[in-house]
Amino acid sequence: MRLVTVKMPEAYVEAIDELVRNGRFTSRSEAIRVAIRELLRRELWIKEMDEDDDDFSDDF
Numbered sequence: 001m002r003l004v005t006v007k008m009p010e011a012y013v014e015a016i017d018e019l020v021r022n023g024r025f026t027s028r029s030e031a032i033r034v035a036i037r038e039l040l041r042r043e044l045w046i047k048e049m050d051e052d053d054d055d056f057s058d059d060f
Contacts, residue, residue: 006032 016031025031 013028016025016028019025019031020028025034
């Protein structure tokens with residue numbers, strides 16, 4: 001994995017820390033990785049799959 005440094009509002013950091021304290025994630029890094037993966041899935045990967053489905057349905 002690559003190390004990436006980001007700046008974010010204090011409120012985001014506090015909310016992430018709360019998720020970690022509550023045991024939802026083991027670390028800030030894990031929480032941020034999950035959030036980014038979900039964003040990419042929603043914004044890129046699912047759209048690509050939908051486009052592939054559209055191409056497939058054109059064959060019928």
